[in-house]
Amino acid sequence: MNLSNNLTLASYITGFVQTLLLASLVSFANPLLASGDHGHGHGEEEHAEPEFEKGPHKGRLLEKDDFAVELAIFELGVPPEYRAWATLAGKTIKPGDWQLEVKLTRLGGKEDKFRFTPQADFLRGQGIVEEPHSFDVSVTATYAGKSYHWDYDSYEGRVELPAPLAQAAGLVTTVASEGVLQERIKLYGNIVADPLRLSHIQARYPGLIRSVKPSIGMRVNAGEVLATVESNESLREYPLLSPIDGTVVERHANAGEFTADRVLFSILDERVLELHLQAFPADAAQIKNGQSVVIRADGQKATTKIEYITPRHGETPTLEVHAPVDNSAGNWVPNQAVEGWVSIAETRVPLRIENRALQSFRDWQVVFIKVGETYEIRPLELGRSDGIYSEVISGLNAGDEYVVENSYVLKADLEKSGASHDH
Structure with missing residues (x-):
């Protein structure tokens, strides 16, 4: 294995180890993440014993004095809904003889309120309990003129992470908003030196090179002396100046040599490079200048x-597509292979997210929203996509802050915690 391959392998191993360490660090900071009391019967992920008492219908048992309510989220063959049963001193209370209200407060402050109507042997909540089933729960029951109240939390897919740890894990967030989806054509090519920014320098008058200043790789400014040459005709020295700002990429001059009729220096202004993409004739009709x-x-x-x-x-x-590339930050290098997405049409959508933010969790596509130092999954229904952004149909609101980089660290922590789905 050559040195380049060894370095590549070392970089990969280093990155992998860093990921494991960060995930472990996040878990250490979150001893109460998505524990076993936060699911509702997706048994394949029930790795922890529930911390609440269950009733005969496998719901959460809420008790006060001799009065008890069993509250469950039922979703067998139907969208998730609340069902409730009540007893007094162990004896069943008929559904029409008592009343129930449930209020859910989600991360970010949104409230969902549920009233209940009598069914065969239970009270049924009016409305769907939307995913994720992660909220603070307030329950109020009324029977025989007396009210009973309970408050508890039921979290899933939630991570508490202080800002320093989030920064160490490389978490970056952005805000969900309206935007444009681009209909794109994917092309391949590379970045090359811009021929208009590459200067080849020769001596004005042939003669003997007396001194040379820059080496290959050095930056020079326009007007800077590159070398001094003694003219064969006048025997006087004159300076050879750089015509542009840039980097010396070639040098064919040494003190004591004759200039002859050759290029002595090549200087590249790499602050702007040129993009070359290859396009087949089938795409030619859709590709135009200015896109x-x-x-x-x-x-x-x-x-x-x-x-x-x-x-x-x-x-x-094939055709060759040419475009300038701003390289003032030095992120690109000549001859670098790239993929290019050419926008040929635009569609505005009310809400979009960046695809790199998406993670799979259970059977959902999710993003992690951020509120303060708390992160939580949001299952999404997605629409159209242009390969970089996707339209959001439901599951997220404009203005929500979501994690766009390194959200896999949060996902890894949830998977490590063995989060179940019991309520």
Whole structure:
């Protein structure tokens, strides 16, 4: 294995170990995450004994004096709904003889209120108990002119994480909002040096090179002296100046040599590079100058616009798409392979999220919202997608702050905790 492969393997192992350490650190900070008292009967994930007493219908048993209410979320063949039973001194109370109200307060302050109507042998909550089933619960029952009240929490898919740990785990958030979905064509290519920003420097008058200053890789400024040359005709020295700001990428000059008729220095202004993407004729009718292009490679992302399109030399009938790439931050290098997404149409949607925020949890596609130092899953119904963003049909609201980077750390912690689904 060569040095490059060894370095790549070492980087991979280092990243993997860091992920495990961060997940362990998050778990250490969250001893009460998604414990076994927060599910409702998805038995494949019940790894912990419930911490609340259950009634005969496998619901949560709430007791005060001789009066008891069993409250359960029922979802066998129906959308999740509340069902409740009551007893007094162990004797069943008829559904029409008592009343019940339940209020759920979710992360972020949203409240869901449920009234109940009599059924065959139970009270049935009016409305669907939306996922996730994670909330603070307030229960009020009335029987024979007397009220009974209980408050408790029932959390699932929730993580408490102080800001320093969130920063150490690399969690980055953004806000869900309306936006545009792009109909895109995916093309491949690379980033090259911009020929208009590559300067080849020769001596104005042939002669003897007396001194040379920069080495390959050094940055120089426009007007900076690169070398001094003694003219063969006048025997006077004159300076060879850099015409641009940039980096010396080639040097063919040493003190004591004759300049001859050759390039002595090549200087590249790498602050702007050029994107080359290959497009087949089938895509040609949809690609036009001025269209937006998103490029990605090695975890980097940039946006640019098509400047011009040319036929590509070679046996394959392809076109070459050209666009400038801002490299002022130094994130890109010449000859780097990239993928480019060319936008050919736009559709505005009321709410969208970035696809990289999505995680799978149970049989859902979820994102983690953030409220203060608390993170919690939000199962989503998704619509159209352009490969980078997806339309949100339900499960999230405009203005919700969600984790867009490294949410897998939160998911790993929930999976490690063995969160069940009992209420």
